[in-house]
Amino acid sequence: MSGYWGKVLRVDLTEGKITIDSLPEEWRKAYIGGTGLSAKILYDEVPAGADPLGPENLFIFSVGPFQGGSKVLGSGRFTVCAKSPLTGIFGESLGGGYNAEEFKKAGFDALVVKGKSQKPVYLWIHDGEAELKDASHLWGKTDTFETEDAIKDELGDRKVQVAPIGPAAENLVRYAGLICNYGHGCAGRTGMGTVMGSKNLKAIAFRGTQTVPIARPEELEKLKKELLAIAKDADFTKANRELGQAMAVVPREENGLLPMKNFLLDRWPDGAKKLGAGEGQDFNSVLKPKPDACSNCIMGCHRRVTISKDKYAMDSYGPEYETLGMIGSDCLIDNLLAVNKANELCNRYSLDTIEFGGICAFAMEAYEAGKITKDDLGGIELKWGDADAMLALLEKIAKREGDVPRILGEGMRVAAEKLGVSDPLHVNGAVVPAHDPRAFLSMAVATATSMKGASHLHGFPEAIELGVTFPETGLKELREPLDPHSPTHKGLAAAKFQDRMAVCNSVIFCFFYEFSGLDFTRLTGFLNAITGWDILPQELLKTGERIINLMNMFNIKHGMKPSRDYQLPKRFLTPHPKGGAANVEMPFDDMLNEYYSVRDWPNGVPSQGKLKELGLDFCL
Amino acid sequence: MTVIVKFFANVKKLIGKDEITLNLAPSRHYRIRDILQEIAEHQNKDISPFFTKEQGIHLRTVRVVLNGRIIYSLDSLEATVQDGDRIAIFPLLAGG
Numbered sequence: 001m002s003g004y005w006g007k008v009l010r011v012d013l014t015e016g017k018i019t020i021d022s023l024p025e026e027w028r029k030a031y032i033g034g035t036g037l038s039a040k041i042l043y044d045e046v047p048a049g050a051d052p053l054g055p056e057n058l059f060i061f062s063v064g065p066f067q068g069g070s071k072v073l074g075s076g077r078f079t080v081c082a083k084s085p086l087t088g089i090f091g092e093s094l095g096g097g098y099n100a101e102e103f104k105k106a107g108f109d110a111l112v113v114k115g116k117s118q119k120p121v122y123l124w125i126h127d128g129e130a131e132l133k134d135a136s137h138l139w140g141k142t143d144t145f146e147t148e149d150a151i152k153d154e155l156g157d158r159k160v161q162v163a164p165i166g167p168a169a170e171n172l173v174r175y176a177g178l179i180c181n182y183g184h185g186c187a188g189r190t191g192m193g194t195v196m197g198s199k200n201l202k203a204i205a206f207r208g209t210q211t212v213p214i215a216r217p218e219e220l221e222k223l224k225k226e227l228l229a230i231a232k233d234a235d236f237t238k239a240n241r242e243l244g245q246a247m248a249v250v251p252r253e254e255n256g257l258l259p260m261k262n263f264l265l266d267r268w269p270d271g272a273k274k275l276g277a278g279e280g281q282d283f284n285s286v287l288k289p290k291p292d293a294c295s296n297c298i299m300g301c302h303r304r305v306t307i308s309k310d311k312y313a314m315d316s317y318g319p320e321y322e323t324l325g326m327i328g329s330d331c332l333i334d335n336l337l338a339v340n341k342a343n344e345l346c347n348r349y350s351l352d353t354i355e356f357g358g359i360c361a362f363a364m365e366a367y368e369a370g371k372i373t374k375d376d377l378g379g380i381e382l383k384w385g386d387a388d389a390m391l392a393l394l395e396k397i398a399k400r401e402g403d404v405p406r407i408l409g410e411g412m413r414v415a416a417e418k419l420g421v422s423d424p425l426h427v428n429g430a431v432v433p434a435h436d437p438r439a440f441l442s443m444a445v446a447t448a449t450s451m452k453g454a455s456h457l458h459g460f461p462e463a464i465e466l467g468v469t470f471p472e473t474g475l476k477e478l479r480e481p482l483d484p485h486s487p488t489h490k491g492l493a494a495a496k497f498q499d500r501m502a503v504c505n506s507v508i509f510c511f512f513y514e515f516s517g518l519d520f521t522r523l524t525g526f527l528n529a530i531t532g533w534d535i536l537p538q539e540l541l542k543t544g545e546r547i548i549n550l551m552n553m554f555n556i557k558h559g560m561k562p563s564r565d566y567q568l569p570k571r572f573l574t575p576h577p578k579g580g581a582a583n584v585e586m587p588f589d590d591m592l593n594e595y596y597s598v599r600d601w602p603n604g605v606p607s608q609g610k611l612k613e614l615g616l617d618f619c620l
Numbered sequence: 621m622t623v624i625v626k627f628f629a630n631v632k633k634l635i636g637k638d639e640i641t642l643n644l645a646p647s648r649h650y651r652i653r654d655i656l657q658e659i660a661e662h663q664n665k666d667i668s669p670f671f672t673k674e675q676g677i678h679l680r681t682v683r684v685v686l687n688g689r690i691i692y693s694l695d696s697l698e699a700t701v702q703d704g705d706r707i708a709i710f711p712l713l714a715g716g
Contacts, residue, residue, distance in 0.1 A: 230692050230693070231692075233692070233693040233695060234692040236692070255629050465628070466683065466710050466711075467628075471688060479688045481628065481688075481710070483638075515683075515690075516692060580629070580633070
């Protein structure tokens with residue numbers, strides 16, 4: 001067996017029992033690993049109606065064949081999946097840093113946790129073994145950074161890597177994530193840290209020294225050399241290293257993708273310059289960041305930042321584009337030091353910065369409309385652009401202080417119902433991230449049909465509107481770039497790029513490398529060299545389609561009605577009068593119907609024929 | 621020979637057109653770099669944020685796609701352009 005250990009670590013926290021399952025070859029080929037494998041396990045084992053915060057839910061930490069031996073560029077990523085406490089449907093988040101490599105080198109392909117521990121514990125996984133250790137001394141006392149330090153000290157090895165949760169997850173804020181490597185590897189979305197909190201699982205610690213076998217090492221090395229030659233000189237690599245993701249703020253303010261004032265505003269050029277990185281912008285001059293890379297990466301888009309003498313002092317990682325967009329421009333906050341501080345606080349508390357930023361903007365709009373008052377917020381005057389009010393709200397949500405902050409900690413869907421706010425900007429409970437779907441119409445379909453609630457990374461078909469074509473589909477419509485403002489072929493693009501991303505999140509690699517040379521043909525080549533398989537890109541794409549269909553069937557099993565639930569908030573159906581996407585008409589229903597037709601999903605439900613074609617007969 | 625150049629997003633806004641068709645002397649050897657320089661010289665607009673006459677193209681502000689395939693780096697701009705080629709020019713953007 002190559003590319004895999006063939007081992008799934010199973011932990012029953014209720015019983016305190018640890019076992020090891022095999023990972024059969026037919027599952028490896030059908031679901032690969034990461035998100036795909038997690039979808040299969042979650043569909044099979046989480047009963048319909050299970051409480052996401054109950055012992056029946058599973059928490060899955062997994063990697064794929066690219067981790068633990070291949071050192072393919074961009075392979076330093078892991079996935080965490082569960083039934084989401086934020087959305088009630090498929091939950092998924094990916095993180096970078098160092099944990100993916102360390103976990104795989106410890107001898108496992110996936111970790112599946114069920115049940116609930118009576119007392120707080122952490123799981124210590126090392127070279128083929130695992131044990132539960134008491135975490136009572138950490139629970140309620142340490143944030144994610146302190147937890148990581150304490151566990152490394154306790155185990156006496158600074159090379160141990162840790163995936164911890166912080167107070168927000170312990171307090172069951174429904175959008176808490178796993179914040180690893182002091183904010184270098186964040187898996188924030190859909191409340192996967194909250195699921196750990198519900199199980200009294202404070203952290204997972206990894207140490208591994210084993211390298212997974214590679215089937216055809218010479219072929220792999222040749223492919224790696226080819227990719228390195230392209231990637232190291234690629235403009236995107238250089239820009240991402242020099243400027244990081246903050247480089248996207250100003251261009252996206254210009255093209256209408258950046259959220260501004262809870263997606264109400266169409267231009268905010270002066271504010272964007274205070275948050276962005278590039279010529280005449282503040283990010284690099286104010287924060288003086290240093291690039292930092294995940295395992296197996298030459299880009300280093302993460303930013304190491306230290307601010308020592310300021311009321312917003314911090315020492316960890318700076319904000320990326322999504323955080324600058326959601327906590328910054330979406331709240332009209334142009335105070336970069338405060339957004340930077342909020343990013344670190346979210347990381348320490350283990351709050352998702354996308355979800356918190358969206359909730360804060362939502363609350364600011366509700367405050368302006370008089371639906372929330374200063375008294376409701378314990379004295380906070382939550383006005384647009386008020387950085388200190390934002391920071392105060394963050395603390396209250398994480399600590400669950402006061403009725404309204406507690407409600408805001410339940411997520412936007414619940415908060416809108418309880419506070420009487422109409423048309424909240426979420427899809428299936430997850431806030432719409434910093435990609436206004438009016439600017440790139442493919443994203444309207446992909447955001448609405450994301451299997452995990454609104455996400456910019458459930459497909460990212462915007463790529464083809466930025467020049468990443470998809471000839472491996474064999475479709476002439478996707479051989480050339482698409483116009484972002486035209487609805488033509490956008491349902492098709494959304495479907496095929498979702499399939500592609502499902503593969504990306506299962507093998508697993510960082511999609512940024514798609515902009516630096518890692519196209520789908522090369523990706524398939526890597527997979528074959530690592531595993532010894534001989535599959536074609538078209539077959540691999542079919543695997544991606546299988547995974548997406550299975551995620552949808554998981555959602556339907558857990559109560560989703562696609563025709564009702566795969567929709568966009570109404571605010572996005574009206575174009576902005578000004579800005580980069582001014583007056584762009586969005587025929588959303590037409591694009592959605594094209595998507596359903598391409599997928600063979602009448603009214604959003606996979607047809608029997610489609611499920612049989614994909615080998616998903618067990619869903620019938 | 622004929623080459624079609626399409627513009628997207630911010631680049632389209634700057635140029636003021638969706639696409640232009642360049643009719644070029646068949647006897648001359650054109651690289652992608654030459655085509656971009658040709659555009660820079662013939663557009664009566666300030667397109668300096670994306671193109672300069674000296675370099676043909678600003679390294680880090682645009683992405684070029686030739687016949688559906690990304691040109692990943694500046695070095696690739698030396699590639700020869702042939703009759704009927706399609707070039708697309710985008711702002712250099714991505715993110716997550």
